[in-house]
Amino acid sequence: MTEPKKRNKDQLKSHIRAQNQALILATAERVFARQGLAKTTTQMIADEAGLPKANVHYYYRSKKDLLEAVLESILQLWLDSVSQFNVEDGPKANLTRYISQKIDQSRINPCSSKVFAMALIGEEEFVLEFLRRYFVGQLQKEREIIDQWVAEGLMKPVSVEHLFISMWALTQTYADFDAQVKILLQKDELSEADFDEAKQFVTRMILGTCGIEA
Amino acid sequence: MTEPKKRNKDQLKSHIRAQNQALILATAERVFARQGLAKTTTQMIADEAGLPKANVHYYYRSKKDLLEAVLESILQLWLDSVSQFNVEDGPKANLTRYISQKIDQSRINPCSSKVFAMALIGEEEFVLEFLRRYFVGQLQKEREIIDQWVAEGLMKPVSVEHLFISMWALTQTYADFDAQVKILLQKDELSEADFDEAKQFVTRMILGTCGIEA
DNA sequence: GGGTAATCTGACCAAATGTTCAGATTTTTA
DNA sequence: TAAAAATCTGAACATTTGGTCAGATTACCC
16 A cells, blocks of 8 residues: 555664655655646656656555645745744844845755745645745734844834735745846856845845835 | 638738637646646636637747747736836935846736746746847846946945846735745735835835945 | 638547556565 | 566557648738
């Protein structure tokens, strides 16, 4: 069966499973990002992973299952690597760190970013459900913190929703639409320096909007 | 043949052709935006247009041809409706107008915006070629104008590339990732008022970055 | 109204693709 | 080491899909 019962409680013994699943997930993410979600075939993923197609289907029953597993790993990665706001450090440090972490993510793992964007623009129910479950509550927390900062005179009042929409748009555009960015910047590949410039530009923009001195 | 010789010089007489092509293009754009480029089948487009599939293929030899025709019409629309910078009016009026026009476009024709974004994220050669041919030169013109404004002390010096990347990201996110925006704003549909708010927010942000008083 | 060009369309086809499955092979357990 | 569980895989299948085509129908011109 595709979901075999563990022989005993120590499921770590099944390292073959973990290893192959990781290989398939990483490969699938890359192929999805390069080819687009619908254009990608299980055959492509299998070939690139060096496995027969039937073996891929042994671990992931359907293409949809595989895509959702990829999306889940992407979302998990993000939850792990973007830290939340903490009131004490104030708006400047928090916003700067948030933007820096988001852009680092886009640079270090552009495939993740692109697959997520593709799923979002294609309105995949899986990611919409995640956003509904996670982001709405998250935004509420952030709103409270920002309100507090505003009350303390640490920043100007701004629309929290539009602020986050803007930060997402600005930080992800460099990964998601890298083809466009590369053409505008007239570069074959984006260097770390380009991302650092982007980081500075976006940070200055956001801090300025919040009335925070740079 | 698919490319029939016009019977006489007055090709306007062939209104059937023009009419059906327009119907197919408009329908295709809608379906592409809703389903994604690869998931869309010529059958879907035909059904939604109320035509047999073979009739669609009579006007557009292949799916790729049809997609490119759609993209071309989208790009043409944009060239027509976003006016260029003119030095005399100064940075504030120009930037404000540019942002306003871009967001209006996203609101009035969300399908166009989304199809373009899908093609861009999928790195369709057709749009990349357009960007190379058109945008690079366009950016050069805009850079000269902005340099002039900076020299006249009308605005702070900024990276023109990042400025335009930012304006594109900010103005299009409301159409391209409307699903995400709707969830964050907790609305079923975005109203004109939402877009106006976005317009103000983005404008304030960009003007601030350029050191222009609001 | 007759002839020609243009348009339309049902039927068909070849290729691609997601998925299944039976049996071979390997790994783990007892 | 033998049984059992897990993993692997070539081959096959059903469906979908882009695209074709011959013949019917309609529009247009003289």
